[in-house]
Amino acid sequence: KSPSVCCAVLSSEDSPQENGVHTNQYSSISPPASPVAQDEPFSTYFEERVPIPDSENQLFSFRKLWAFTGPGFLMSIAYLDPGNIESDLQSGAAAGFKLLWVLLVSTIIGLLLQRLAARLGVVTGMHLAEVCNRQYSTVPRIILWLMVELAIIGSDMQEVIGCAIALNLLSVGRIPLWGGVLITITDTFVFLFLDKYGLRKLEAFFGFLITVMAVSFGYEYVLVKPDQGELLKGMFVPYCAGCGPVQLEQAVGIVGAVIMPHNIYLHSALVKSREVDRKNKKEVKEANKYFFIESTIALFVSFLINVFVVAVFAQAFYNKSNIEVVKCNATGSPHTDLFPLNNNTLEVDIYKGGIVLGCFFGPAALYIWAIGILAAGQSSTMTGTYSGQFVMEGFLNLRWSRFARVLLTRSIAITPTLLVAIFQDVQHLTGMNDFLNVLQSLQLPFALIPILTFTSLKSIMNDFANGLGWKISGGILILGVCAINMYFVIVYVTSLNSVVLYVLAALISVAYLAFVAYLAWHCLVALGVSCLDCCSRVSNRPAVLIEEQSEYDS
Numbered sequence: 166k167s168p169s170v171c172c173a174v175l176s177s178e179d180s181p182q183e184n185g186v187h188t189n190q191y192s193s194i195s196p197p198a199s200p201v202a203q204d205e206p207f208s209t210y211f212e213e214r215v216p217i218p219d220s221e222n223q224l225f226s227f228r229k230l231w232a233f234t235g236p237g238f239l240m241s242i243a244y245l246d247p248g249n250i251e252s253d254l255q256s257g258a259a260a261g262f263k264l265l266w267v268l269l270v271s272t273i274i275g276l277l278l279q280r281l282a283a284r285l286g287v288v289t290g291m292h293l294a295e296v297c298n299r300q301y302s303t304v305p306r307i308i309l310w311l312m313v314e315l316a317i318i319g320s321d322m323q324e325v326i327g328c329a330i331a332l333n334l335l336s337v338g339r340i341p342l343w344g345g346v347l348i349t350i351t352d353t354f355v356f357l358f359l360d361k362y363g364l365r366k367l368e369a370f371f372g373f374l375i376t377v378m379a380v381s382f383g384y385e386y387v388l389v390k391p392d393q394g395e396l397l398k399g400m401f402v403p404y405c406a407g408c409g410p411v412q413l414e415q416a417v418g419i420v421g422a423v424i425m426p427h428n429i430y431l432h433s434a435l436v437k438s439r440e441v442d443r444k445n446k447k448e449v450k451e452a453n454k455y456f457f458i459e460s461t462i463a464l465f466v467s468f469l470i471n472v473f474v475v476a477v478f479a480q481a482f483y484n485k486s487n488i489e490v491v492k493c494n495a496t497g498s499p500h501t502d503l504f505p506l507n508n509n510t511l512e513v514d515i516y517k518g519g520i521v522l523g524c525f526f527g528p529a530a531l532y533i534w535a536i537g538i539l540a541a542g543q544s545s546t547m548t549g550t551y552s553g554q555f556v557m558e559g560f561l562n563l564r565w566s567r568f569a570r571v572l573l574t575r576s577i578a579i580t581p582t583l584l585v586a587i588f589q590d591v592q593h594l595t596g597m598n599d600f601l602n603v604l605q606s607l608q609l610p611f612a613l614i615p616i617l618t619f620t621s622l623k624s625i626m627n628d629f630a631n632g633l634g635w636k637i638s639g640g641i642l643i644l645g646v647c648a649i650n651m652y653f654v655i656v657y658v659t660s661l662n663s664v665v666l667y668v669l670a671a672l673i674s675v676a677y678l679a680f681v682a683y684l685a686w687h688c689l690v691a692l693g694v695s696c697l698d699c700c701s702r703v704s705n706r707p708a709v710l711i712e713e714q715s716e717y718d719s
Contacts, residue, residue, distance in 0.1 A: 213364045214440045217452075230455055235368035236435035237460035238375060239548055240279060243428040244272065244467040245378055246320065246545035247327025247515055247538060251598060252422035253471050254518045256415040257478030258485070258511060260408060262392075262399030265475060267416045269400055271423040272468045274642055276460060278424065278613065281620045281631075281639065282432040283456045288629045290443055292434035293612070294559025296619050301687075308680060309611055310560035314577065316426045316608035317556065319601040321549045322582045325349050326597075327515060328542030329586060334519045334535035343586040350579055353546050354571065364438055374544040375466065381537030382473040388526055391476035399479075400472070411510075417653040421602055424646055426612035427552040432460075433616075434555040446628065453629070478518065481525060485511040493524035514598070550574055603657045606650035610681045613643040618688040636692045 215235070220226040243249075256264045286292050291299075297309055329345025340348070359367045405412055441452045482490075486508045494503050503517060513521065515538055523531025553574035557563055563570065585597060617639045623630040631639060658670050690698045 214438060215364060216440050217448075229451070230458060233439060233452065233455035234459050235365070236283070236432065236438060237279075237456065237463035238466075239368065239371050239435055239551075240428060240432040240460065241463035241467040242371060242375065242541075242544045242548050243320075243425050243431070244275065244423055244464060245375070245470055245541050246324050246549075247330075247542050248320065248323040248598070248602065249422045249471060250327070250474055250538065250541055251323075251515045251518075252415075252418050252602075253474035254478040254513055254515065256419055257475040257480075258482045258513050259415050260405065260412040261479040261483040262395045262476065263405045263408060264412065264416050264419060265396065265399035265472065266401065266403045267419050268423070268471055268475065269468065270403075271420045272464055272471075274646065275424050276464050277639070277642065278429060278616065279432050279460050279464070280457050281616045282429045283436045283460065284453050284626070284629060285616065285620050286433040286436040287441060287452045287456065288443065288449055288626050290437065292437065292555055292559055293430045293616055293619070294434075294556045296559075296625070297615055298560050298562060300619065305680070305683060306560060309615070309684075310556065312608050312611040313427060313430065313556050313560075314553070316605050316611070317549060317553045318577060318581065319604040319608075320425060320427060321546060321553075321579070322585065323598060323601050324542050324546040324549055325579065325582045326542075326586065327538055328546065330516045330519075331535045331539035331542060334516065335532060335539070341586075342589070343583065346579070346583050346586040349542070349546060350575065352543070353550065354575070356543070356547055371544055371547075374540045375470075377540040378537050378544075379466065379470055379473075381533050381540065382470055382477070384533050385477045385522065385526075385530060385537075386473040388530060389477045389480050391480040395479075396472070396476055414653070414656060417649050417656075418602060420646060420649050421606045421609075421653055424609065424613075425605060426608045427549065427556065429612040429616050430556050430559075431548060431552040434551075434559075449629065477522075478513065482511055482513065482521060487511055490521050490524065493521050553577070599657060603654050606653050607677070609650050610643075610647050610684065613646065614681070614684040614688050617643055618684070618691040621688075621691040621693075640688075640692060 215232055217232045218226070218228045220229055223229075253268070256268075282293065285296065289296060294310075294313075298306060301309065325346055326342070328349040329340075329342045332340045332345035332348060333342060356370070359370055405416070436452075436456055439452065442448045487504045487510075488506060488508050490511055491504050491506055503520060504511070511521075519531050519534045519538070522534050550571065554570050557570065557574060565573075589597065617631075617636075619625050621631040621636050621639075658666070661667075686697060
């Protein structure tokens with residue numbers, strides 16, 4: 166390109182040299198400069214790396230798959246957080262089995278996006294936040310960090326409140342919402358340091374929590390005995406007969422609940438916990454293969470658990486009215502007006518869901534439901550904390566002590582949660598959950614656009630960059646997911662019925678869309694739309710890989 170037409174972009178031939186190695190400020194990934202001196206070693210979550218066993222000339226090895234198993238299951242917990250569980254039970258109660266195909270498609274899309282995140286971490290040795298830190302200039306980088314932090318806070322609030330609701334149900338109302346929040350904060354701090362006893366033990370603990378969810382919600386599934394024919398029809402027939410605006414909102418809510426922005430950042434970091442020689446193309450290719458297989462298995466398990474929840478409420482409470490469950494006001498709940506005496510369609514959340522299960526199927530159903538919610542909330546709030554730390558470390562290049570990082574990231578997310586718990590009653594949280602879902606929907610482009618951008622750059626991914634098919638399909642998927650979530654946001658804003666809020670939303674939208682357009686411009690350049698490659702800070706031209714890159718992992 167002519168410098169007189171477009172801003173100059175450094176190539177590998179004319180880039181400056183560091184230690185005799187060519188670098189390109191925006192086109193290649195280089196390790197961060199090491200501090201000249203450190204009083205104490207910087208503590209990360211990858212001090213222990215899982216070794217990969219050798220297996221000569223084997224197309225597939227279960228021993229290797231076991232060695233790579235862990236990051237995908239930690240990632241899959243975001244598909245099982247209390248926000249997802251609430252979306253599941255609401256879609257079952259509002260649409261029966263008819264939206265199961267939306268859950269299936271959303272999970273498959275989520276798997277494809279998680280594949281991109283894992284590949285970025287494996288190939289570059291850096292997670293998405295670190296790559297953003299090196300590829301975007303200061304102002305966009307700070308804005309991006311703030312947006313992702315907002316998504317993490319929104320998700321964490323739902324997760325901690327979910328734990329508090331579970332404790333409230335288990336104690337028959339004796340533990341108030343704010344008390345449950347404080348308990349969750351305390352035990353999360355304790356559990357987060359489990360990796361000091363070994364990374365595999367930490368991963369085993371998360372596996373245990375997933376098992377608790379599977380057993381709890383599986384028990385409810387067996388107890389209710391859903392119609393298997395209707396279930397399979399709803400899962401594989403992409404149609405919703407007789408559905409209206411309520412069911413459409415639920416379908417959009419499923420997509421928003423399943424595909425979460427902070428999970429992309431998390432997965433790209435977790436895959437760094439395995440010993441992979443990134444200078445060995447065969448090892449990198451093998452790692453990508455096994456991580457994809459593991460992620461597929463993990464998301465299949467999470468999908469089954471979500472299906473359990475949808476099916477239970479579809480079978481037992483679809484088309485039920487408040488008058489049909491009003492007897493539940495007198496079955497152990499401290500609230501005597503939980504279900505009003507009218508013929509309106511039953512509206513449930515994770516709290517009311519537990520009450521009606523206990524009312525119709527016995528106290529055991531309520532307590533087992535609460536145990537499943539507690540496992541979902543506890544596991545997801547822990548992975549959410551990891552996400553917060555990876556994001557903060559990557560975007561800001563923090564070199565604080567480990568305890569200081571945990572304290573800061575927990576405080577940022579917990580403070581608003583505690584305020585909500587103090588001033589809000591457990592039976593009036595649906596409005597807050599709707600707002601938090603909208604908040605996270607707005608943040609989706611700030612994870613999906615960067616991950617497609619960087620995995621499409623040959624200068625970053627070399628031979629592992631997205632091919633033409635992945636670029637086109639990835640772009641269409643991300644555009645579709647973002648459009649669906651924007652619809653959800655518009656529906657929510659228009660339901661507020663306030664001119665002042667409309668004006669405020671319009672003003673915020675201008676700035677929001679401008680920043681999304683900025684990220685989209687860089688993404689289109691990375692995808693090969695050369696006519697837009699003017700003054701861009703990214704280039705899709707190959708660059709020399711930094712051979713010392715692997716030293717950054719050690």
